[in-house]
Amino acid sequence: ASGSILPKSYVMSIFKHFAKTKVASDVYPVVSDILQRYFDRLADDLEAYSAHAKRKTIEVEDVELLMRRQGFVTDSTPVNVLIEKFLPLEYRKLLIPVATSGNKVVPDKRR
């Protein structure tokens, strides 16, 4: 309702990247509206999933479960594959544990 959630340039650059054709600038209001609805639903689902696991905090598992329900994560494509495919290196480093010298795993596994 109150404007856009993400910067216009960011949304449009991503949309153009995946559309792979010329995109008119007047699609932005529609995309923004859809994004708003998407995030609303996302929040609602995540809330239900964390409540289902008797938690008040949304954790990685909830997001993973959501992506499984959405059909992005399947048995043949685990989350890590999606992370590698779609996220830039700095975020990959945060999300995927990597073994380094001295028997250390970076970043530390939560839980």
Place this chain on the structure above:
Amino acid sequence: MDEQEAYTQRLKAAVHYTVSKICQSTAAECEKEMSRQAVAAIAETTFRQCEIFAKDLEAFARHAKRHTINVDDVKLLARRSTALSSHIQQKSEELAVNNQELKEKRKKNAAKRKSKEMEGNEADEAGDTEN
């Protein structure tokens, strides 16, 4: 592998039978007819939907760190469609009430049985002392 296939066929046949029964009653209700292909298509859809349901329910139960799927998981599965979720909510409440009644009955029965056993034992003991 062959055995597995035969098993799947048997399951499918059972689903098809029930689906055709439901279709018949619905068709009679609406005074319309349904072709055999339509019924078969619904049966196949039901079968595949069950696969999806099973996987989702399993994921939900695992998510809540359980090994047993329960009503909460089913409710979570149906959460997105309002009519279905309210229907399931209602049914689960009915079930809960029924279960409670059953439990109470069982308790009463158990209590009765216990008292009967006690009486029986007492009678036996009485008999023993007499002998």
